[in-house]
Amino acid sequence: MKPLIHVEDLGFAYKPGFPILFGLNFKIYSGEFVAIQGPSGSGKSTLLYLLGCMTPVQSGKITIGNWDTSKLTDDELAVFRNENLGFVFQQFHLLPKANVLENILLSARYPIEKPKNIKTFTLKARELATRLGLQDRLDHGPQELSGGQQQRVAIARALLNEAPIILADEPTGNLDSKSAAIVIDELKSLKKSGKTVILITHDKDIAAQADRTIFIYDGKIAKEESHGLSNAPNILIPSPKLGFRNPIDSYLKLLPFVSANIFRNKIRSILTMIGISIGVASVFAMVTLGQFAKERILSSYAELGVNTLSFRGSQNWDQKATDKTGIVFSSFSWERDLEPLKKIFPEVIRISPVLSTWRAKLDFGGKAIEEDARVIGINEEAFLITGRELSKGSNISLFHVKNRSAVCVIGSEVAEKLFSNVEALGEVLKISSDEQSYGCRVIGVAKALRSRSEDRNPDLEVYIPNTYFQTVGGNWWVVRIRDVLMKIADGNDIEKTGKAIQSFFERKYGTSGRFRANANSILIGQMNRFLNIFSTFLASIALISLAVGGIGIANMMLVSVSERYREIGLRKALGATNTSIRQQFLLEAILLCGIAGVFGLAFGFIGYQTIIWGGSKFIPKFQFEWIINYQALLLSTVSILAVGIASGFIPALRAEKLSPIEALRSE
Ligand code: ADP
Numbered sequence: 001m002k003p004l005i006h007v008e009d010l011g012f013a014y015k016p017g018f019p020i021l022f023g024l025n026f027k028i029y030s031g032e033f034v035a036i037q038g039p040s041g042s043g044k045s046t047l048l049y050l051l052g053c054m055t056p057v058q059s060g061k062i063t064i065g066n067w068d069t070s071k072l073t074d075d076e077l078a079v080f081r082n083e084n085l086g087f088v089f090q091q092f093h094l095l096p097k098a099n100v101l102e103n104i105l106l107s108a109r110y111p112i113e114k115p116k117n118i119k120t121f122t123l124k125a126r127e128l129a130t131r132l133g134l135q136d137r138l139d140h141g142p143q144e145l146s147g148g149q150q151q152r153v154a155i156a157r158a159l160l161n162e163a164p165i166i167l168a169d170e171p172t173g174n175l176d177s178k179s180a181a182i183v184i185d186e187l188k189s190l191k192k193s194g195k196t197v198i199l200i201t202h203d204k205d206i207a208a209q210a211d212r213t214i215f216i217y218d219g220k221i222a223k224e225e226s227h228g229l230s231n232a233p234n235i236l237i238p239s240p241k242l243g244f245r246n247p248i249d250s251y252l253k254l255l256p257f258v259s260a261n262i263f264r265n266k267i268r269s270i271l272t273m274i275g276i277s278i279g280v281a282s283v284f285a286m287v288t289l290g291q292f293a294k295e296r297i298l299s300s301y302a303e304l305g306v307n308t309l310s311f312r313g314s315q316n317w318d319q320k321a322t323d324k325t326g327i328v329f330s331s332f333s334w335e336r337d338l339e340p341l342k343k344i345f346p347e348v349i350r351i352s353p354v355l356s357t358w359r360a361k362l363d364f365g366g367k368a369i370e371e372d373a374r375v376i377g378i379n380e381e382a383f384l385i386t387g388r389e390l391s392k393g394s395n396i397s398l399f400h401v402k403n404r405s406a407v408c409v410i411g412s413e414v415a416e417k418l419f420s421n422v423e424a425l426g427e428v429l430k431i432s433s434d435e436q437s438y439g440c441r442v443i444g445v446a447k448a449l450r451s452r453s454e455d456r457n458p459d460l461e462v463y464i465p466n467t468y469f470q471t472v473g474g475n476w477w478v479v480r481i482r483d484v485l486m487k488i489a490d491g492n493d494i495e496k497t498g499k500a501i502q503s504f505f506e507r508k509y510g511t512s513g514r515f516r517a518n519a520n521s522i523l524i525g526q527m528n529r530f531l532n533i534f535s536t537f538l539a540s541i542a543l544i545s546l547a548v549g550g551i552g553i554a555n556m557m558l559v560s561v562s563e564r565y566r567e568i569g570l571r572k573a574l575g576a577t578n579t580s581i582r583q584q585f586l587l588e589a590i591l592l593c594g595i596a597g598v599f600g601l602a603f604g605f606i607g608y609q610t611i612i613w614g615g616s617k618f619i620p621k622f623q624f625e626w627i628i629n630y631q632a633l634l635l636s637t638v639s640i641l642a643v644g645i646a647s648g649f650i651p652a653l654r655a656e657k658l659s660p661i662e663a664l665r666s667e
């Protein structure tokens, strides 16, 4: 007859060079009740862990049914333990925080990847409890039970999955003689019901009750004694292979376990989550406020954009006749002075002349704007330089500039005042200034600008091609190009570029002209640079506080791994796969971070809106507004996820690597 368990030449060492077991050979047949007897420290428990597939076989071979256990993967071993092996330990190993029914049911919960019908198993658990005299203890915790009762809970748990093999490691070691007798009787009746029972003991009277005793001494088999023989039929051990598994499915199945655990450690979880929340809130609020302040400060400088250089050249009227050398500067020529600048200064990427009238009168359809309106002559690049946007229509094009087209883009207030009932696009606006009158067809309407300076209101301006301006604009003084707008490529110092262009023209025209960059545009350049550094600085402080929160979570999870050593070991012994243990811890960290993150985002939002509201009460001309900065939102969300995964990873790997024997042995 083929043995159910065949141990061949089995050796084992916890530390290389210090073997505990030496070449054991024995067979156990289906339906036998075998006692393994030996003095303390002889290696009995080690042998049981090997038979129980809780630690890998190092040398020799253990065959159970048709399965060479050293050939199975960790996950397959988990299934194998769950379905074929029932464990009863000297220390009972019950979950202290779960009641009797939950403890019995624990083996039915694993492996997560091969779920069982909990309803059916609950009925079975109740039946088993009744058989073992525990029916009125089902909702009690283990600490409310006697040792004998706890061991009977452990036996019920070992029987729940109908494992054909029961492994008991000194199950009576912690019991009084009466309880011990009940447990031994129970094991005997298991044998009668057809199970194979392996009982470890150092007590010869207990061993004598088995069919056969294998004596172990110093890691070797000293002798074997037979008290009777089994003639039970051979049983078939099914395949422990796991099919394809969907990780999302595993995570969903783990969710109840994990949330129960977070809930069980309420205070600790909440404290850790507060850390993360503060971190996320500060990232969200600081990045949002940093950007907001930057936009506000920059936009308060009228319509000048970032990286914009406004440059002026004018004739030097103070120049004495004797200074005159070479060409005399009176105003810029597009072809001679401005167009070549892009080639000479590669950092100048766009350039437009700026011509402007003083007051201009605008007429359309019987309505008129008398005061404050101005006409500005620009080319097709001007709006691209300042970043000015249109609310409708199109921009002045190169074609318009080349052909001196009579077209215009109007400011938002011009549109409101003159075209309130009429579609502006396509209509012809009449302009009168400097004793000239001319018309232009409206091709676009500019968006309203948030702020304006004292002397200019860009929303009351009309923009026409600078070439058209020069044809119709009136007196000789107005049509000369003295102001120029330039876009400077990112990363260049506006002030330096301004100085370089200034000395370029001074070399060209000597002292006959005066050249200078507009102070505002330099200020904006510097301010932009400063604000960028400042908001990066704010964001880094916030990210550091988030990282500190993350370390908090990692720390808590590590503590929780060490605290739950025995629990992890027990779960693994009962059939939890390493993967599901890892996933459990990772999910716990991600869940904690996720919940904390949502609160953090909410706190951050409330925080910065409160600051803006406070600002609107104390700072004149500063208006409250609701803002969501998507960049900040994205940054905070990504960092929550990163912190969750990063802080869960080390504890998760540590829990996964934990070997069940070490975990079970730890106190
Ligand atoms: P028994 O169950 O017969 O008392 P064990 O199998 O528990 O014996 O232990 C056998 C030997 O292995 C003992 O000398 C013990 O000190 C040693 N041992 C047990 N566990 C470990 C371990 N995790 N690391 C190193 N040595 C161990």
Ligand code: MG
Binding pocket: 044, 045, 046, 169
């Ligand atoms: Mg032992």
